[in-house]
Amino acid sequence: MENYDAIVAGAGIWGCTVARRLAEAGKRVLVLERREEAGGNVRCETDAETGIEVHTYGSHIFHTHIPEVWRFVNRFTEFNGYQHKVLARYRGKTYFLPLGLALVNGFFGTDLTPPELAGFMADENHSKALFDAFFRGYTSKQWGRPPEEIDPAVIKRVPVRSSYDINYFNDMWQGIPANGYNALFEALLDHPSITMRRGVEFRLDGGRGMAGGDMLPPARIYYSGPVDALFGCKFGHLPWRTLRFERETLSVADYQGTAVVNYTEAEVPYTRIHEFKHYHPERRETMALGKTVVMREYPAAWKPGDEPYYPVDCAESRGLLSRYMEEASKVPGLTVGGRLGAYRYFDMDRSVEAALAVDVEWSDWRGSDPRPQH
Numbered sequence: 060m061e062n063y064d065a066i067v068a069g070a071g072i073w074g075c076t077v078a079r080r081l082a083e084a085g086k087r088v089l090v091l092e093r094r095e096e097a098g099g100n101v102r103c104e105t106d107a108e109t110g111i112e113v114h115t116y117g118s119h120i121f122h123t124h125i126p127e128v129w130r131f132v133n134r135f136t137e138f139n140g141y142q143h144k145v146l147a148r149y150r151g152k153t154y155f156l157p158l159g160l161a162l163v164n165g166f167f168g169t170d171l172t173p174p175e176l177a178g179f180m181a182d183e184n185h186s187k188a189l190f191d192a193f194f195r196g197y198t199s200k201q202w203g204r205p206p207e208e209i210d211p212a213v214i215k216r217v218p219v220r221s222s223y224d225i226n227y228f229n230d231m232w233q234g235i236p237a238n239g240y241n242a243l244f245e246a247l248l249d250h251p252s253i254t255m256r257r258g259v260e261f262r263l264d265g266g267r268g269m270a271g272g273d274m275l276p277p278a279r280i281y282y283s284g285p286v287d288a289l290f291g292c293k294f295g296h297l298p299w300r301t302l303r304f305e306r307e308t309l310s311v312a313d314y315q316g317t318a319v320v321n322y323t324e325a326e327v328p329y330t331r332i333h334e335f336k337h338y339h340p341e342r343r344e345t346m347a348l349g350k351t352v353v354m355r356e357y358p359a360a361w362k363p364g365d366e367p368y369y370p371v372d373c374a375e376s377r378g379l380l381s382r383y384m385e386e387a388s389k390v391p392g393l394t395v396g397g398r399l400g401a402y403r404y405f406d407m408d409r410s411v412e413a414a415l416a417v418d419v420e421w422s423d424w425r426g427s428d429p430r431p432q433h
């Protein structure tokens with residue numbers, strides 16, 4: 060096998076950003092991705108019947124307040140200016156999230172002004188009613204816990220906006236790549252020093268990198284798969300929550316009038332309905348089409364083999380994580396990152412930020428090995 064300076068295992072947004080930076084720093088990079096396509100959980104597909112771009116692993120909106128991240132991604136894509144809003148359905152009525160004047164006045168039938176909101180919310184009856192309607196059932200479904208176990212103190216940590224601003228994110232920049240996320244990943248990997256192999260799983264065997272059954276030549280390794288899998292889950296599996304998606308094409312031009320509606324009652328088994336055409340209002344043809352694609356999102360318990368979505372923060376998982384991280388620190392030249400490697404929920408911008416912080420300026424380690432020695 061050809062020699063490479065660096066192996067990047069996992070072509071999600073973290074891995075693709077690291078690969079690009081390594082290539083631009085003069086390194087020859089081999090990217091290994093176990094799926095058939097790059098993009099990780101941000102991957103999209105074009106629905107064959109309607110041409111609508113579907114976010115395969117759930118809605119992804121790029122948003123950030125980090126200038127370096129925004130500058131970096133804008134080298135590879137334009138954004139379409141989409142501004143994310145989330146609505147909530149509760150007992151047959153629709154409300155505007157997040158927690159602010161629109162939600163409170165809509166829910167209580169009040170006409171509070173900004174200075175009146177804080178006093179109104181200080182009344183425990185009001186905050187409890189909001190908690191019960193919009194947070195208790197939703198959180199219990201998301202984490203698979205009975206509604207009565209959800210701590211009402213949660214609502215005290217939810218920021219309250221004393222305005223009618225219903226933009227879901229507070230960030231300076233947001234949008235969806237105008238040509239879709241897949242084009243962003245293709246652009247990131249489009250560099251003469253990057254070789255991509257798809258459908259190939261990376262693993263470690265006695266500290267040496269393996270691509271499927273082939274031993275890889277020595278190189279620095281940047282791994283963004285699950286950190287426990289790297290060590291054969293020898294201390295046990297890190298726990299996750301998973302999601303099940305149910306997709307449907309409907310013969311209506313517009314099903315719910317917006318991209319995401321949360322279903323907050325515990326009795327409704329799904330948490331959200333995504334309607335993807337709304338992410339591209341500039342695509343006039345798909346907007347006008349008499350069809351739409353929706354996807355219901357069902358949180359579920361995770362078992363080995365299921366897609367990992369949300370890490371479960373508990374004493375057991377923290378203990379396991381530190382054992383695996385200690386193992387990783389003993390492997391010379393290994394960097395573990397990304398959401399699966401770090402076992403943390405990262406928004407895309409945080410993944411890019413972490414990838415921008417990775418050291419790529421080392422010299423060829425075959426001459427003098429700059430890898431950490433243990």
Ligand SMILES: Cc1cc2nc3c(=O)[nH]c(=O)nc-3n(C[C@H](O)[C@H](O)[C@H](O)COP(=O)(O)OP(=O)(O)OC[C@H]3O[C@@H](n4cnc5c(N)ncnc54)[C@H](O)[C@@H]3O)c2cc1C
Pocket residue numbers: 068069070071072073074091092093094097098099100101116117118119120121122259260261262283284285302368369396397398399405406407408410
């Ligand atoms: C339901 C949901 C909705 C989200 N919505 C948003 C949003 O709106 N906005 C936002 O900013 N963020 C969102 N996120 C977060 C976003 O998905 C992550 O920030 C992003 O996917 C992290 O990228 P990554 O590269 O770290 O990991 P991943 O995308 O998981 O990529 C890791 C890649 O590594 C591959 N891999 C794993 N093991 C191996 C191996 N051994 N060998 C080779 N390849 C391997 C995987 O196949 C995968 O392609 C959401 C997350 C979830 C769960």
